[in-house]
Amino acid sequence: MAMSKEPKKPSIDLINKTTHLMHDGMDAIAFGEFEIPPALGDARWTDELILSTWHMAATGKVPENLNYKTGDSNGGFDKLEFKYISEKDWIKNSDEIETGIPLNRRGDERAKLNPPIPIYGGGMSYGSVSVNVMMARAMNAKKWNTYMSTGEGGYPEELYQCKDHVITQVATGYFGVEERSIQAAPIVEFKYAQGAKPGLGGHLLASKAGEEVAKMRGSVPFVSLFSPFPFHSTYSVEDHSKHIDWIQTVNPNALISVKVSTPHDVDMVAVGSYYAGAHIIHLDGGFGGTGAAPEIAKKNIAMPIELAIPKVHKFLIKEGIRDKVTLIASGGIRTGDDIAKAIALGADGVVLGTSDLVAMGCTRCSNCEGGPSGRGCPWGLTTTDIELQEWIQQEWAIKRLDNYYTAIQWRIRDILSKLGLDDVKKLVGRTDLLKYLGGGN
Numbered sequence: 001m002a003m004s005k006e007p008k009k010p011s012i013d014l015i016n017k018t019t020h021l022m023h024d025g026m027d028a029i030a031f032g033e034f035e036i037p038p039a040l041g042d043a044r045w046t047d048e049l050i051l052s053t054w055h056m057a058a059t060g061k062v063p064e065n066l067n068y069k070t071g072d073s074n075g076g077f078d079k080l081e082f083k084y085i086s087e088k089d090w091i092k093n094s095d096e097i098e099t100g101i102p103l104n105r106r107g108d109e110r111a112k113l114n115p116p117i118p119i120y121g122g123g124m125s126y127g128s129v130s131v132n133v134m135m136a137r138a139m140n141a142k143k144w145n146t147y148m149s150t151g152e153g154g155y156p157e158e159l160y161q162c163k164d165h166v167i168t169q170v171a172t173g174y175f176g177v178e179e180r181s182i183q184a185a186p187i188v189e190f191k192y193a194q195g196a197k198p199g200l201g202g203h204l205l206a207s208k209a210g211e212e213v214a215k216m217r218g219s220v221p222f223v224s225l226f227s228p229f230p231f232h233s234t235y236s237v238e239d240h241s242k243h244i245d246w247i248q249t250v251n252p253n254a255l256i257s258v259k260v261s262t263p264h265d266v267d268m269v270a271v272g273s274y275y276a277g278a279h280i281i282h283l284d285g286g287f288g289g290t291g292a293a294p295e296i297a298k299k300n301i302a303m304p305i306e307l308a309i310p311k312v313h314k315f316l317i318k319e320g321i322r323d324k325v326t327l328i329a330s331g332g333i334r335t336g337d338d339i340a341k342a343i344a345l346g347a348d349g350v351v352l353g354t355s356d357l358v359a360m361g362c363t364r365c366s367n368c369e370g371g372p373s374g375r376g377c378p379w380g381l382t383t384t385d386i387e388l389q390e391w392i393q394q395e396w397a398i399k400r401l402d403n404y405y406t407a408i409q410w411r412i413r414d415i416l417s418k419l420g421l422d423d424v425k426k427l428v429g430r431t432d433l434l435k436y437l438g439g440g441n
Helices: 012-022 047-059 131-144 157-165 179-184 211-217 237-250 266-276 305-318 336-345 354-359 394-419
Strands: 080-082 119-121 166-170 187-191 202-204 225-227 255-260 280-284 326-330 349-352 434-436
Touching: 047 354, 047 394, 080 336, 080 394, 119 131, 131 157, 131 394, 157 166, 166 179, 179 237, 187 237, 237 255, 237 266, 255 266, 266 280, 266 305, 280 305, 305 326, 305 336, 336 349, 336 394, 336 434, 349 354, 354 394
Parallel strands: 119 349, 166 187, 187 255, 255 280, 280 326, 326 349
Antiparallel strands: 080 434, 202 225
């Protein structure tokens, strides 16, 4: 998909009008004023999109005078638009529109998980983010009866109070993989690849791998950590099945999610994952990831998620198994409109990661690693620095995420109402309700 060569310049007047959104009305913030950054956002996350996300996180409502629907990327979801029906046919009581989805469609005896929104939280590991950020996301997931993933950095002790809503991830480095956390999890997620850096594995800087992080990961403090690519025990569907059998032996009730990036044959990968025993196939496309992901990787390797979703959806239909597996999408999904568009392309639901961080104050400065110091995000998000992480107070962050999800659910229902659909499940695969803004239908 084409990207604008120059990022959209921030509207300073717009920023000045909305700086209060980060602080007003929240009892838990007590760290004083902050400076407005000299530049805000990029083509995908424009200044308006960031500010509208802050507005939703502060108020629980979509803004009236900001673009909360799209960015300015000149591609991807920004080039898709819904074909709404006549206003007289809109569903009037939109609050009654169903937005829940089933995560177990295999018909087996495992947990029947049905989050009331088509969203759960993507993996951001301890070490890449602080416990405060992880706990805020987990507590919000508990409040919404949905889920969030630990990422590959292990399972901090604090998370056990939310264990029924925490997905534990098994990734190629096996960092923090323990029998206890597997047994506690409603969903166990195998991360075979990440859309933002497929084929590259993971890297945590030495400066961010402090004593607590190292203890969690079973490593030496302040030594860089690498996750290999791929799993060196998995080279076939049979190997994949053995992985899943292992988890199902340790936790007979957990659902199995398989997270993969989007190579050209991702449709075959999805079918193989289903026959290996997966309940959820999680497609992670390019353009996702935080500022810690290499730009050259996330923009040039994985297939954009808006192309991967219909490819996999159609192939699963052709194979006769589409109604037996849950298809979840991530990788550059920013807004309620993006969520609805992903579902219309063929996903059942989505995973949010960066959007959660923006709701908690991320400015998209791409300084997640913290520059030369390696301390991490100056806003206290992607850091385990004992001083910086205190910028994110849990109660404040939970409230902002709750408000943000409230506004997102409202927008999904608003879209469904204007399409004449009373259930988000009726939107799955309805590409006929989308039009491409670059021409044609």
